[in-house]
Amino acid sequence: MELYLIRHTAPAVASGVCYGQTDVPLAETAEQDIQAALAPLPRFERIYSSPAQRCSRLAKVLAQRDACDVTLAPELQELHFGHWEQLPWARIPREHSDPWAADTWNLAPPGGETEQALWTRVASWYRTALSPTASRCAIVAHGGSLRVLRCLILGLPVEDRWSWTLKWGEHARFERP
Structure with a gap:
């Protein structure tokens, strides 16, 4: 099965704001960005x-283009930052964020989740x-869930999760064994 991971x-979020699972809107350039993301797929x-x-806006446009279904999966959401959601990172006290940043695997932001x-x-x-019957699937998600x-897919250890990322609207193709 071919899997395409698509970010x-x-x-439309100010730079430096923590937004994780907050359902923020897309940038003003969303329609052009979506078309650019779809073009090579x-x-x-x-x-x-x-x-x-x-994520779902891009997925729905893609599904309409390909005349197929979209399955929404809450499990694909980004990391939940709890009480830090929608706060500028600069307003989160360093005595709270530094220990978390040193061990994101085991520590969660207040009210949030661990990696x-x-x-x-x-x-x-x-x-x-x-779906076991599909030969080519797209997964539209966030940086964190796509790293996982x-x-x-590649059988890599958790320590490799930070060695790779996709830019906005970028995709990567993989074969699922």
Whole structure:
């Protein structure tokens, strides 16, 4: 099975703001950004997307182009930053953010989740959700969940999750064994 991991297009968020699972709108250039993201992509039989509008909007346009279904998967959401959501990173006290940044795998922002929890939910979805009959699928999601998926697809350890990223609207193709 061919899997295309596709990162959502740019959101309308001020630089330096923590937004994780907050359903922020897309940038004013969304329509052009979506068309640019779609241009190099092949046709898909199945599309999966985070429910956040910054992902689902791209997924729905892609599904309409390819005359296929979109399955919204909450498990593909970005890391939940809890009480830090929508705060400028500069307003989060360093005595709270520094310990978290030193161990994001085991520590969660207040009211949020650890990277281990993100990994667990994405891995659970990956093991069970993909259609076995589709030969080419698209997954439209966020930087964090896409990093996890890449590691799972390639059989990489969790420590490799930060060695790769996609830019807004960028995609990467993988073969699922």
